[in-house]
Amino acid sequence: MDEKICCPFGNLKNVVLVTDASQSDDILVQTAIKIAQCCQATLHVLCYAEISHLLADVWESVPYVSDVVEQRVDTKLKQIKETCIQKNIPVKTTCFIGEGPEEYIIKEAKAIGADLIVMGRMRSPLRLLKKKIIGGAPCDVLIIPLEVKSFEINKILVATDGSLQSRVAVEKAMEIAQNLGIPMIVMSVAKKLENLPYAEEAVNSAAKEAEARGIKVEREVLQGEPFKMILERGENSDVGLLVLGKYGRTGLERLLIGSVSERVASFSSKPILVTTKKGA
Numbered sequence: 001m002d003e004k005i006c007c008p009f010g011n012l013k014n015v016v017l018v019t020d021a022s023q024s025d026d027i028l029v030q031t032a033i034k035i036a037q038c039c040q041a042t043l044h045v046l047c048y049a050e051i052s053h054l055l056a057d058v059w060e061s062v063p064y065v066s067d068v069v070e071q072r073v074d075t076k077l078k079q080i081k082e083t084c085i086q087k088n089i090p091v092k093t094t095c096f097i098g099e100g101p102e103e104y105i106i107k108e109a110k111a112i113g114a115d116l117i118v119m120g121r122m123r124s125p126l127r128l129l130k131k132k133i134i135g136g137a138p139c140d141v142l143i144i145p146l147e148v149k150s151f152e153i154n155k156i157l158v159a160t161d162g163s164l165q166s167r168v169a170v171e172k173a174m175e176i177a178q179n180l181g182i183p184m185i186v187m188s189v190a191k192k193l194e195n196l197p198y199a200e201e202a203v204n205s206a207a208k209e210a211e212a213r214g215i216k217v218e219r220e221v222l223q224g225e226p227f228k229m230i231l232e233r234g235e236n237s238d239v240g241l242l243v244l245g246k247y248g249r250t251g252l253e254r255l256l257i258g259s260v261s262e263r264v265a266s267f268s269s270k271p272i273l274v275t276t277k278k279g280a
Contacts, residue, residue, distance in 0.1 A: 156183075186210065
């Protein structure tokens with residue numbers, strides 16, 4: 001993997017890797033291990049196997065099924081642990097077998113004091129990436145589509161609406177851009193024509209701050225459906241990472257962040273970092 005992923009996220013102490021025992025997610029595992037190694041952080045591996053309540057009776061009545069699943073989880077955890085030990089990365093592993101791993105993941109992340117959750121899209125993208133994980137996570141969430149071949153950040157796109165949480169996203173994007181010495185795109189999308197001045201204000205404010213730090217910035221103000229505009233801009237460019245705030249403005253008067261982050265994260269083929277203000 002490229003050394004560019006070595007330092008983007010600053011000083012991390014606890015990185016949580018969420019992995020599904022039923023999937024091939026090598027890129028996810030490799031990225032989380034690399035981040036933990038370069039940050040000298042502890043890697044907490046949460047491996048889950050989701051079992052629908054509809055299959056509960058089968059699960060109880062056919063021991064072979066449970067044995068196969070448990071063995072799959074144990075094998076994956078063992079492989080990751082061995083790799084971490086070889087790289088001198090502190091590692092802790094745990095597993096969850098059952099329905100609805102989201103609450104377990106959030107609970108564990110809070111108990112650990114996680115600084116970053118690294119996860120893939122998993123088998124149920126719309127459910128797992130909506131509200132339960134993004135909304136409940138106590139820290140930033142890095143979502144890596146499993147079709148990504150390598151995680152390289154050459155340019156960042158950050159979306160802002162001027163809200164507190166989108167300013168957190170802008171701050172994180174600037175930190176990454178400075179650490180890597182790469183350019184960034186600052187964009188805002190107004191759903192209605194009359195909201196364009198707010199979008200321009202949000203973009204100009206963020207761009208000026210980034211330029212003051214020596215970051216090369218492209219400014220974009222668009223009018224339309226925020227989810228579609230952000231997704232299209234990210235897909236049709238050399239952007240390596242999209243950075244979005246966890247929440248944003250509400251009501252009819254303004255712009256974009258919130259459920260937009262969940263929707264973009266659910267469909268983007270590019271990695272997404274959803275940021276959150278600590279303690280929020």
